Amino acid sequence: MEYPITPTDLRNLMSGEGGVDLERIVENGKQVAMRVVGVSPGTTAARLGARNGDTIETINDMPLSSVAEAYRIAAAVAKEPRIVIKGKRGDEPYETVLRFQA
Numbered sequence: 001m002e003y004p005i006t007p008t009d010l011r012n013l014m015s016g017e018g019g020v021d022l023e024r025i026v027e028n029g030k031q032v033a034m035r036v037v038g039v040s041p042g043t044t045a046a047r048l049g050a051r052n053g054d055t056i057e058t059i060n061d062m063p064l065s066s067v068a069e070a071y072r073i074a075a076a077v078a079k080e081p082r083i084v085i086k087g088k089r090g091d092e093p094y095e096t097v098l099r100f101q102a
Helices: 007-015 067-077
Strands: 002-005 020-027 030-039 055-059 082-089 092-100
Touching: 007 067, 055 067
Parallel strands: 002 092
Antiparallel strands: 020 030, 030 055, 055 082, 082 092
16 A cells, blocks of 8 residues: 655654554564554554554565664655555555655
């Protein structure tokens, strides 16, 4: 799916005001992804299609190896015209594309 996003939307998501709660997924002592554990109705995250249980494995093909890395990646991609989020919904891979609109 592809969604338009504004800089304000991205700031809301990064600051925790975008309506999504995440938890770390750790395997063999290393973080491998983040899992969506809460999406508030009517928020940026809900509008962008986030669902409870979704996993986020990469953003613009960069793995989310730690919480700090996830924030670093989010800040870096904020300068890109297109953000590609890949993960899984259930057992199926999914891709969400965010395009900045003026």
